[in-house]
Amino acid sequence: MRVDIVTVFPEMIQQAISHSIIRRAREAAVLDIRVVNLRDYTHDARRTTDDSPYGGGPGMVMKIEPLCEAVQAVREHQADARPLVILMDAAGEKLDQKLVQEIAAHESLVLLCGHYEGVDERVRSRLVDREISIGDYVVTGGELPALVLLDAVARLKPGVLGKDESAQEESFAQGLLEYPQYTRPEEFEGLQVPDVLLSGHHAEIGKWRRRESLRRTAERRPDLLNKVELTADDLQFLSEIGISVQTDK
Secondary structure: EEEEEEEEEHHHHHHHHHOOOHHHHOOOOOOEEEEEEEHHHOOOOOOOEEEEEOOOOOOOOOHHHHHHHHHHHHHHHOOOOOEEEEEEEEEEEEHHHHHHHHHOOOEEEEEEEEEOOOHHHHHHOOOOOOOEEOOOOOOOOOOOHHHHHHHHHOOOOOOOOOOOOHHOOOOOOOOOOOOOOOOOOOOOOOOOOOOOHOOHHHHHHHHHHHHHHHHHHHHHHHHHHHHHHOOOOHHHHHHHHHOOOOOOO
């Protein structure tokens, strides 16, 4: 997958993609990440990417011309595939695992990192395929949200994680929160690892993990239970711990 990230802070992106999972994905040639400096597509001495808003008001608005030229340049270098252009924006659809899976299926992405009071509205109608938010809060610019999306996508690519099944066992991958995890020592200040995890009985361990995922989801994110396929055993367990689920599955 090729990913072009259009930003006014290229150093911020370059630093982040040189570490951890994203670095591993790049070294494995799973992700081809290009950082596009938006200022390279300006035509004035100050390399201006923003201007004051029509109608007045505080703050600055990102101009359409540099963004349009940057995206066009990316498209010209990707003649064999039309990239999905995503604007990272607080007003976009909220990112979740299902959306990450949809995006990961594309061969090419362009991530536009907004700043200031946002982008000229014509950017949305002229350039953007999807607008994505990482949550109901405001951050300074689109760089951190773009990196969050990129990291989530990278984890779904085969060969990036230590084991291919790791991505399928994490929180939200199955629609539930992940079960509790333990490692050595077996006992710490009176706190014991559950006996079932030491038993070597894989079927029982699997059953325990499923039920603990259900328990944790019911306690922390009960809204998710109505969106996941629940078995008869799941429903019975939830009933036993006092959780009633309305489901049309």
